[in-house]
Amino acid sequence: MKSDYQKVDTNAKIKSVFIYNFTKYIEWPSEDQVGEFKIGILGKDIPLYTELEKMSKVKKVANRTFSIISFEGIAEIDQPHILYIPADNTELLKEAINKLKGKSTLIVTEKPGMAKQGSAINFVIVGNTQKFELNKANVSKHNLKVASLLENLAVIVN
Amino acid sequence: MKKIIYILVFLFSMTTAFSQNKLINAKYFLQQEEFVKAKELIDAAVVDSMFYDLPATWYIKGHIYKGLFKENESDDLNSPSRVTAINDFKKCIELEPEGQYAESAKKGISYLATTIYNQAASIFNEKTYSTAISAYEFHKEVMRYAYPETDFLDKDIMFKLRMASIYNILAEKDTLNAKVHIEAAEEVYKEVLLLDSNNRSANYNLGIIYYNQGVDIVNNMDYNLDLMELTIIQDEIIVLFRKSLPYMKKAYDLNPTRKETLIGLQGIYFSLNDMPKSELFKKELEMLEGSGKPTQDEEIDEEVQDK
Numbered sequence: 001m002k003s004d005y006q007k008v009d010t011n012a013k014i015k016s017v018f019i020y021n022f023t024k025y026i027e028w029p030s031e032d033q034v035g036e037f038k039i040g041i042l043g044k045d046i047p048l049y050t051e052l053e054k055m056s057k058v059k060k061v062a063n064r065t066f067s068i069i070s071f072e073g074i075a076e077i078d079q080p081h082i083l084y085i086p087a088d089n090t091e092l093l094k095e096a097i098n099k100l101k102g103k104s105t106l107i108v109t110e111k112p113g114m115a116k117q118g119s120a121i122n123f124v125i126v127g128n129t130q131k132f133e134l135n136k137a138n139v140s141k142h143n144l145k146v147a148s149l150l151e152n153l154a155v156i157v158n
Numbered sequence: 159m160k161k162i163i164y165i166l167v168f169l170f171s172m173t174t175a176f177s178q179n180k181l182i183n184a185k186y187f188l189q190q191e192e193f194v195k196a197k198e199l200i201d202a203a204v205v206d207s208m209f210y211d212l213p214a215t216w217y218i219k220g221h222i223y224k225g226l227f228k229e230n231e232s233d234d235l236n237s238p239s240r241v242t243a244i245n246d247f248k249k250c251i252e253l254e255p256e257g258q259y260a261e262s263a264k265k266g267i268s269y270l271a272t273t274i275y276n277q278a279a280s281i282f283n284e285k286t287y288s289t290a291i292s293a294y295e296f297h298k299e300v301m302r303y304a305y306p307e308t309d310f311l312d313k314d315i316m317f318k319l320r321m322a323s324i325y326n327i328l329a330e331k332d333t334l335n336a337k338v339h340i341e342a343a344e345e346v347y348k349e350v351l352l353l354d355s356n357n358r359s360a361n362y363n364l365g366i367i368y369y370n371q372g373v374d375i376v377n378n379m380d381y382n383l384d385l386m387e388l389t390i391i392q393d394e395i396i397v398l399f400r401k402s403l404p405y406m407k408k409a410y411d412l413n414p415t416r417k418e419t420l421i422g423l424q425g426i427y428f429s430l431n432d433m434p435k436s437e438l439f440k441k442e443l444e445m446l447e448g449s450g451k452p453t454q455d456e457e458i459d460e461e462v463q464d465k
Contacts, residue, residue: 004326005366005422010376010395010429017388020381055381125431128400129392153385 009047014130015110015123016051019082022106022121023061025150028081029143032104036067040080042096043089044070079103085119087111093118104143115157120144124155133157181209185218193225213254213263220246220266227270235277235293244270244300251304267304271297275313282320284327291321315350319359322346326363340367358412362419365406369426372398399429415446 023037037060041049049070056066071077074095083105085093090111097107097118108121115122115133120142122133134154139146180203187196200219209215223243231237247263247270254260278293294317301308325343329336344367350360372395379391403426410419420443427436 005418005425006370006373006377007421007425008373008377010373011431013376013379014388014392017379017381017383018385021383021385021388059381128396128430128432129389130431150385153389 009051011130012045012047012051015048016055018123018130018132019052019084019108020055020059022082022108022150025147026106026139027145027147028104032081033062033064035064037061037064038067038069038078038080039082039084040069040071040077042071042074042077042083042085042092045084045086045088048084048086074099080105082106082108084108085110085114090114100142102143106139106142106144121154122157126155131155180206181212181215181218184222188218188222188225191225191229193222193229196222197226211253213250213257213259216246216250216253217259217263217266220244220250220263224266224270227273232273235274235281235289240270240273248303264304267300271301271304274300282317282324284324284331287321287324291317311353315353315357318346318350318353319357322350322360322363340370343367356408356412358409358416361405361412362409362416362422365402365404365409365422365426368398368402368405369422369429372396372402372429396430399426402426403430417443417446420446 019039039052041052049068052066052068056068059066069078069080071083074092077083077096077099079100081104083096083100085096085107087110090109093107093109093114094117100107106121107119108123109115109119110123112122112124115135115138118138120135120138122135124131124133132154133156134146134151135157136146136151137158180199184196184199184203187193187199200215200222203209203215204219220243223239223246227237227239227243231239244267247266250263251260274293274297278290278297281293282290294313298308298310301310322343325339325346329339329343332339344364347360347364347367350357351364354360375391375395375398379388383391406419406422406426409416410423413419420439424436424439424443427433427439
């Protein structure tokens with residue numbers, strides 16, 4: 001416990017916990033259940049990248065190690081299991097969707113309205129806390145399945 | 159017979175003269191700053207019924223012991239000579255509550271009380287803080303005897319703030335008991351705000367304590383935390399961030415140009431997911447830093463360095 005100001009991005013840690021839970025409650029096709037579990041960030045979100053890196057050192061997805069990647073642009077995206085698009089890069093959502101069409105990638109965003117525009121999960125702020133919207137149709141489009149427990153905790157968007 | 163009477167009168171005169179000389183000589187050696195010789199004489203004088211009830215006796219004795227304290231025991235917090243001097247001045251005031259001796263004796267007490275205060279301040283650290291606090295309380299007791307109307311508010315606040323910062327240091331060093339030390343600091347800051355609700359430092363530090371409590375919960379979260387638990391924890395930390403906010407805002411209102419307060423508000427609003435307000439304070443901080451003017455924090459740092 002520190003007594004002076006702690007410069008910590010609390011949101012990044014909370015999002016990392018959410019993302020780790022997504023890996024447990026989303027089911028990827030069997031062919032994508034081997035090898036490293038790749039989480040990509042489109043653009044630079046240094047706090048989240050750092051936090052996911054920390055997570056990757058102590059956690060696994062069913063004995064699979066994590067690989068955390070930072071994509072500088074659409075062209076670099078190489079079918080990660082999860083693609084995180086920070087708020088600053090929301091305008092790239094459409095291109096990312098096109099790039100990942102038919103691929104088993106869970107697209108996660110963090111700007112109001114994005115679940116209706118193609119992302120599967122969208123972080124939103126409700127009463128100062130982080131919540132998430134879930135668009136089941138957008139999940140299905142990428143051959144993924146959602147566990148009912150995750151559905152129950154999500155704000156469902158159609 | 160006549161001869162015997164003469165001898166007795168002579169002896170009585172001699173004894174009286176010798177007794178009077180004890181006080182006069184003690185005063186003489188005091189003026190010469192020969193305190194050891196003065197002490198012998200005054201110690202003999204005070205057991206003499208001729209002088210025991212005289213304010214002057216105790217006034218002179220107080221000064222002699224004050225001199226002994228200054229000469230030999232000025233570094234000793236438990237200086238016996240200082241305690242004796244204080245008691246002598248008190249005795250002088252008891253014998254003559256008003257008048258010249260009383261006023262001078264009060265000044266003597268005030269001087270000695272100040273030396274206690276200075277020593278208390280100099281040993282106020284994480285190792286000897288309890289001794290320092292006892293010394294400070296003794297300072298107040300002594301000072302109040304001479305000047306009952308003395309206002310200790312500023313000193314009380316200063317000592318409490320120092321105590322709180324010592325608890326913070328202990329929290330850093332004694333990590334096993336960090337929570338206990340931080341809670342102690344929290345209580346002291348609250349005490350300061352009861353004395354002065356506009357104390358910037360206490361407001362700022364209470365804001366930081368509650369903010370850090372929220373941050374600590376986040377830092378200690380396991381990535382594997384269940385989503386239901388995460389919801390509960392998020393609610394808990396939001397309570398803490400909201401609790402910290404009014405104190406930090408108050409610190410800002412009291413001094414809007416302190417960098418640390420702007421950083422604190424930026425962080426609290428960020429953790430409350432209120433990004434517009436977090437950005438507002440971030441920009442205010444950037445403007446302050448870009449203005450070329452030193453921030454309040456830097457001005458204070460420079461003052462400390464100058465000293």
